[in-house]
Amino acid sequence: MRTPTSSSSALGFARYNGRKDVDPNEIIEACLTWREEFLFKQEGILAHYFFGNMQGQFADMTFAKDQKALDQMSEGFMAAPSSKAFLDKLNPETVSLIRCDILKDNFIPPAYFACLEFGTFDAVMDHPFSEKQMLCASDKIENEYLNRFEGSRGHFMGKVSDRTYAEISFVDTLANARQICGGYLSDPACFPLLSMFDPASVNLDFWYLLA
Structure with a gap:
């Protein structure tokens, strides 16, 4: 895992x-090999994190200087032997990719966190x-909600498309992430944002961080 030292404006998830x-341990090893042999050698790639969830799925998140850096990385992806070896261990029918612009100036991922909350939603279109x-x-x-929790490590919004947005939170543990999310829907500080998206689209x- 590379600790970023400069800000990102784009990410791929x-x-x-x-x-x-395939043994899950083989997937982790394949991802680490791909990261070192291919990803971190690409210009403009600033950080990468590999995750698992309670359903046995995996995810990886790549921070880049800009969308151009992600484009260039994608162009060379399939030609890299480590990419092919990694993909060979995955169920291709389950792979989904989201790219978004980071809507926060000078964002640098936190140095220490163990859990990620990643959500997308569509903006409600029947009001301004x-x-x-x-x-x-x-x-x-x-300012009024997340700052109350010691476990909160970072937060930003991302733009996926003209209508779809992402909300990403970094937290110190999975338990604390669930606790923070549990109070989200009932806290007045969160109501303005909640009113802006379609609940059915969430x-x-x-x-949890693996590597």
Whole structure:
């Protein structure tokens, strides 16, 4: 794992299941090999994290200087032997990828965290919506809700598409992440942001850091 020292403006988040006939430890080793032999040699790639969840799935998150760096990395991905070896251990039907712009100036991932809360949602389109209002609502959550918790390590919003956004939180433990999320829906500081997205569109999960 590389500790980033400069800010990122883009990230890629992939989630997937391993093949049933592959030991999970082999998937972890394949990911580490791919990271060292390919990913960290790509210009503009700043950090990478590998996760698991309670359902036995895996995910990895890559922070980049910008979307161009992610484009360049993607162009060379399939030509790398370590990429092919890694993908061979995954169930291809379960692989999904999200790329988004980080909507926070000078964001650097925290040096220490053990859990990630990653959620996406679609903005409600039947009333006025603006990214500026959304980011103000996000700041309110950080200042009036997340700052109450010692385990909160970082938070930002991302833009996936014109209608779809991501909310990402870094927390010190899985238990604390669930506790923070548990109070989210009932805290007034979170209501402005909650009112901006379609509840039926929410896709949220908790991921614990593997590497």
